[in-house]
Amino acid sequence: MPALTFNLDTTEACELVDITDAVSGMLPDMPSAGAVLVSSVHTTAAIMVNEGHDPDVQADLLRALAPLAARDDYEHAEGNSDAHLKVALLGASQLIPISGGRLQLGKWQRIFFCEFDGPRTSRMIVVTPLAGA
Amino acid sequence: MPALTFNLDTTEACELVDITDAVSGMLPDMPSAGAVLVSSVHTTAAIMVNEGHDPDVQADLLRALAPLAARDDYEHAEGNSDAHLKVALLGASQLIPISGGRLQLGKWQRIFFCEFDGPRTSRMIVVTPLAGA
Amino acid sequence: MPALTFNLDTTEACELVDITDAVSGMLPDMPSAGAVLVSSVHTTAAIMVNEGHDPDVQADLLRALAPLAARDDYEHAEGNSDAHLKVALLGASQLIPISGGRLQLGKWQRIFFCEFDGPRTSRMIVVTPLAGA
Numbered sequence: 378m379p380a381l382t383f384n385l386d387t388t389e390a391c392e393l394v395d396i397t398d399a400v401s402g403m404l405p406d407m408p409s410a411g412a413v414l415v416s417s418v419h420t421t422a423a424i425m426v427n428e429g430h431d432p433d434v435q436a437d438l439l440r441a442l443a444p445l446a447a448r449d450d451y452e453h454a455e456g457n458s459d460a461h462l463k464v465a466l467l468g469a470s471q472l473i474p475i476s477g478g479r480l481q482l483g484k485w486q487r488i489f490f491c492e493f494d495g496p497r498t499s500r501m502i503v504v505t506p507l508a509g510a
Numbered sequence: 511m512p513a514l515t516f517n518l519d520t521t522e523a524c525e526l527v528d529i530t531d532a533v534s535g536m537l538p539d540m541p542s543a544g545a546v547l548v549s550s551v552h553t554t555a556a557i558m559v560n561e562g563h564d565p566d567v568q569a570d571l572l573r574a575l576a577p578l579a580a581r582d583d584y585e586h587a588e589g590n591s592d593a594h595l596k597v598a599l600l601g602a603s604q605l606i607p608i609s610g611g612r613l614q615l616g617k618w619q620r621i622f623f624c625e626f627d628g629p630r631t632s633r634m635i636v637v638t639p640l641a642g643a
Numbered sequence: 644m645p646a647l648t649f650n651l652d653t654t655e656a657c658e659l660v661d662i663t664d665a666v667s668g669m670l671p672d673m674p675s676a677g678a679v680l681v682s683s684v685h686t687t688a689a690i691m692v693n694e695g696h697d698p699d700v701q702a703d704l705l706r707a708l709a710p711l712a713a714r715d716d717y718e719h720a721e722g723n724s725d726a727h728l729k730v731a732l733l734g735a736s737q738l739i740p741i742s743g744g745r746l747q748l749g750k751w752q753r754i755f756f757c758e759f760d761g762p763r764t765s766r767m768i769v770v771t772p773l774a775g776a
Contacts (some may be wrong), residue, residue: 379741380742380743380747388721407776408776410513410638410643411638411640411776412547412638412640414678414738414740414749416740417749417751418747418748418749418752419631419749419752420692420693420700420730420749420751420752424629425598426601426602426603427553427594427597427598427602428553428555428594431586431587431588433585433586433587433591434553434586434591434594436585436590436593437584437585437586437591437595438595438598440581440583440584441579441581441584441591441592442595442598444712446576446707447736448703448706449684449709450706451699451703451706451707452699452702452703453697453699453700453703454697454699455697458699458700458703458704459696459707459709461693461700461703461704462703462704462707462708464693465691465693465704465708465732465733466598466599466732466733467598467599468601468692468734468737469692469693469737469752470692470738470740471601471602471603472547472603472605472738473549474513474547474549474603474636474638475638475641476513476636476638477513479744481513481549481551481636481638482551483550483551483552483553483634484551484681485552485553486551486552486553486602499534501749503740503742503747505676505677505678505741505742505747505775506741506775506776507640507641507677507678507773507774507775508640508641508677508773508774508776509638509639509640509641509774509776510540510541510544510639510640510641510643512750537758543646544771544773544774545680545771545773551659558732559686559732559736560686560727560730560731560735561686561727561733564720564721566717566718566719566720566721566724567686567719567724569718570714570718570719570724570727570728571720571724571727571728571731573714573716573726574712574714574717574725575718575731576729578711599731599732600731600732601734603734604734604736605680605736605738605760606682606770607646607680607682607771609646609769609771610646613715614646614677614682614684614769614771615684616683616684616685616686616767618685618686619684619685619686619735640773640774641773641774642771642772642773642774643673643675643677643772643773643774643775
């Protein structure tokens with residue numbers, strides 16, 4: 378079947394957008410056992426699985442990532458090398474197990490689209506079901 | 511088939527537990543070609559593939575990760591935001607290729623459950639076989 | 644089918660090698676929908692998906708990673724613990740969606756073999772096709 382995709386707009390320079398429900402909503406088109414690959418097609422936005430209950434955690438994560446990527450000697454003319462580094466560290470995709478027709482996430486786990494060079498319109502996420510065995 | 515899981519207890523605040531043999535032991539229930547997804551269902555514990563021969567490497571990794579996540583301005587009241595950041599950096603899961611009925615790991619590679627907010631009892635790992643093609 | 648592999652030599656201590664074309668060249672042996680798992684079998688070399696258009700980005704990434712892993716108190720006698728940490732941060736593998744017989748990468752995304760303890764000969768990459776569903 379063709380790739381599933383969805384788009385979203387971001388409103389901040391750096392922002393974590395909870396996309397768990399968007400992915401879960403595609404489960405009727407997926408196998409009842411296997412996994413779903415959630416991929417960013419962007420090089421300045423990552424996908425992460427992490428705590429989704431307390432918004433303080435998400436703010437803490439963004440604040441802690443910033444100095445890891447802050448440098449004054451980047452050469453890339455677009456000035457967003459810090460965003461590329463954050464994507465390198467967090468990853469362009471995450472793979473979530475499916476069992477019994479449900480995402481096998483822990484109680485506190487959520488899937489986040491991580492904007493690091495926003496705000497942007499029409500960020501695209503590719504959602505790929507993979508067969509269990 | 512239903513998801514495979516196993517549990518383990520950790521004994522330190524931060525600790526790398528080699529789970530390669532636990533995953534390998536499930537190979538009879540898996541396809542002879544494909545991959546196995548090893549997932550933490552926790553937001554303060556990661557999965558990593560790295561060097562498993564010299565315990566000094568594992569101690570070095572834990573010591574080098576600590577300052578990357580150390581901050582005095584975290585707002586999350588539970589006080590474990592550093593653990594959430596480490597999980598963001600290392601990842602909640604790892605996908606290991608299977609060929610000829612064996613994990614396709616390099617000579618020095620092992621799979622680690624990475625505890626960052628321990629000690630804890632009954633940490634759970636989900637093991638999901640995926641079909642080759 | 645047996646695992647697909649290929650080898651490459653690296654020429655620098657730290658170096659990003661674009662392996663997208665090597666992976667794409669294997670697509671005729673893969674399903675038209677699913678994903679391809681690209682794995683390093685080494686513990687001092689990672690796989691990353693990131694910007695491949697401007698070489699300045701790649702230089703920036705290597706330069707920004709260096710201080711994150713730089714320490715003077717590593718105990719591992721081989722002296723390459725910084726490389727192990729970089730692999731922990733970037734990951735030993737990446738999973739790329741396939742749809743319509745093509746890698747579903749964004750316009751600027753490329754797949755990189757990341758050498759962190761080179762130069763080395765015959766670094767090996769394992770390429771595993773996974774079935775869509």
